[in-house]
Amino acid sequence: MRRYARTVVAFALATSVVTGTAGWVSEDAQQALTGPPPGITSWRADRVLGAELPDPERVSPVEVTAFFDGLSRRERQLLLVRHASVVGNLDGAPLELRYRANALALATADDPRYRSLAAPGRQILAFDPRGRGQVAEVFGDLRTAHRVSVVVPGSDNDAGTFDRKVAAHGAPPGMARTLHQAAGAGTAVIAWAGYTTPVGVGVDAATGRLAEAGAERLERFIMGLTADGLPEPAVFCHSYGSVVCGLAAHRLPATDLVVLGSPGMRADDVEALRTRARVWAAKAPTDWIDDVPSVRFAGLGHGTDPTDLAFGARRVPAGDAEGHAGYFAPGTESLRVFAGIARGAAAGEGAAR
Template sequence: MRRYARTLVAVALATTVVSGTAGWVAGNAQQAVTGPPPGTASWRADRLLGRELPDPERDTPAATARFFAGLTAAQQQELAVRHPLVVGNLDGAPVELRYRANALALRASHDPAFARLAADPDRRFLAFDPRGRGQVAEVFGDLATARRVSVIVPGADIDATTFDRTTDVYGTPAGMAESLYARTGPGTAVIAWAGYTTPVGLGLDAARGTLAEAGAERLTRFTDGLAAAGVPVTAVFCHSYGSVVCGLAAPRLRVADLVVLGSPGMRADSVADLRTGARVWAAKDPGDWIGKVPHVEFAGLGHGPDPASPSFGARRVPAEDAEGHTGYFAPGTRSLRTFAAIARGAYDRPAPAPAPGTATATGYPPSSSARPTMMPPGPRR
């Protein structure tokens, strides 16, 4: 009888997710972008080197890394010029070569939606896929010298056109990554990864795990590719629906720390259910609207328990001053200070809070009205 009662409650709550009470009512259905990058057919047919090139779909990132290690610098560059969209998105290829290939692909794009990404030649992109709404990954810091590398995984309504918008900056992957890198500094790097098809609005896509499943595959291959290229990722920060992606990818992510913030759930009942060796952290601001979303999973709707609840078993990140769903990386917040400590590997001794009126990582006092809506551009190399 009790099990039956719990099932009825779960059904009622899951129905709430899409009925409007929680606000998940408007959204456009999305088709996940999957498969190898554009231009793969020409890449597979290329016999420039007198042999087959690594297959972007079937070969592992480790096999791809071994292939490029056997080429001369001139041969690598020739491939990037001939096939920029493939090389720029090829997991396991050398990092600097991917930067070069994506710069070429962005300059060759005639889509005005991507013009802003190509405007600054100093930006470093590890991925650029123009299919669908566009996918992109940008690096803040120097991957060649970084001892610790973090990846930001965003939630709904993020694509190549909203990746670094100037409104609601800390709700964008570029804004979150730049803010974290400004706090962590030399010896670290942060990657803003908008490498999967995100839900649009708060409709059925946001309540289901279909897009997250595809995203988890892409995230896993992306991090495996970096490790194969000699740049292992040490921490992943997952915002909102991005935490669903990370929950599904968790058993395959070889990272030290997995951090979720503003999470609707991770498709797991507890930390143990994630089957990961990583330390799992969770942050949720009391004023975050995500708290009104029922944390259940039933008949494919909803994403399970709240990772920030004590029963889930995650380490709690203080976030009382994060101010809503997109304020977790805002300068001066306790959540950002703790995130930075995790990113640096100093998770047991987070950075102290700045004294009132002192400068933050952005150079502005926490209460200063002079602080801009967009962070001053930080170093990207």
Template sequence: MRRYARTLVTAALTTTVVAGTAGWASGSAQQAVTGVPAGTEAWRAEGLPDPARMTAAQVAAYFRGLSPARQRQLARAHPSVVGNLDGAPLPLRYEANALTAGPRYAGRRILAYDPRGRGQVALVHGDLARARHVAVVVPGSDVDAGNIAPLTEKADALRRAAGDDTAVVAWAGYTTPVGVGVDAATGKLAEAGAERLTRFADGLDAVGAAEPAVFCHSYGSVVCGLAAHGLKAKDLVVLASPGMRADNVRELRTTARVWAAKDPSDWIGKVPNVRFAGLGHGEDPTDPAFGARRVPADDARGHDGYFAAGTRSLRAFAAIARGEVR
């Protein structure tokens, strides 16, 4: 009875927020970009193996069977495919994506680039092939290929704090919500993003990169929650989370250690932690009953302050990325 009453109350709160908060109205519906890379039709027409039928491990095996000259030939002829094939050699993906992205990310190692929709991109900070430690940062709303700075700033900050033996991937590899509209309150985009994130991590594993710690900000934590059961990661860190579409850590069905951070000034604390009629993302991961390890974040400021220099949260993130916290 108490749980039923709580559901009614939180449902009413959710309805009030959606109906009465101008912020919700600021968002617009997005169509998730999914499926095989752009250019796959031309790739298939040459009799090349269908990306839709290959795991990341099979992609890696396919490229190992090619000569370096043939690999480069494919990257030049089909850059949009090779650059986005999880499991393809890292240098080859960098080369292919440099061709399709042009100068807009000058000096960056571009691990993925898809111009469809608002655009998706993954940028590598550091030497991913040789790094002892790897971290992946998954963003929330409003981040895309044309607005990547909020994500790269977080990735840069994490790498500076973690040190040169850590590579950090700024992964804007899914269609994020725009604003805090209905897309941000539902799981549709997160479901599509979870598939892409899982495949991306499979690709890192297939090329021998270190198992990553994955840092999931805001709506990105919904993506990570849905991906958790199949995600190759040693740590899963959520911050500014509206929920992970799970009632507790057990429901995530992951072997990764799960961490959560929320600072007292973050507006996300005012969002009802409920799932009702398709809206909301469930329990607060920082609630002790959820079962996540708590990351100190009392000196962070606002919704985006967790990676600020000198904060306890950033120091903790760096220690997690380096595997120093047991």
């Protein structure tokens, strides 16, 4: 009866939005940032090496890696200095080169929102200041890690809010940092705020439009990691980030997909995701996401709750996680199991089947 009532409410909400709330749509609607990195025009025109440079819109991350493998140290440094914004965001480029390129780009950025990202010692793997800004940060040593994880956050995350102190364990670097600390030696974790997320609760958050654009960016980002010789990652997807992961699942090179606080993955069950990765799901009893109807209607909603038994995901205990942002809080059962997954444990060290 409760499920039926929620479905009726969802249908009524969808109908009202579609038929008469255009103002709500326009107020919160975000323009997805897509396409090649910033500075691409000068990169495409540059013949400093005697030939065209690889165009990110025409070549794969594997081809980018092959290109850089054929360069001398001097040639790599030359491209870094001339095109820091491109190199720092070029999936498939050597990660050490990307760190240096993004440090250079951040050192010259004049936006006060990004000053903290330029602090010494931070490993910024991507930085794009366009729009609301996008960023990825690494915790641990990616080059020597035996196991790698990527954290994909949900709504209201961008380069400007990346370092917010409120709900620290719910912000991308806080989630990644605590996961890395819990998983321990031999692991590395990436906080990836690399797509345009919804702002607030509006139509963007209820549809898959931004998630579709984000899925393409996530796929290319992870393909760039594996092309550079890193192991296939476990991908942890929070809230709207799980919609992104659901749409990307069939083409993501990943060992595990872990969704937490998910409104749905735009799939009826694990089989519909068409992934060879193990799929896990967690939802805290106090998470407000449980009040979001698990339906899709008129383009709104994201479908089946991944924690439903019928969905077929492995359950992650989250009884002591608090609210929507408490899954990575130190001492929680959910973080303990997440750490096991990040280490590559066969059964997540205590997860339910």
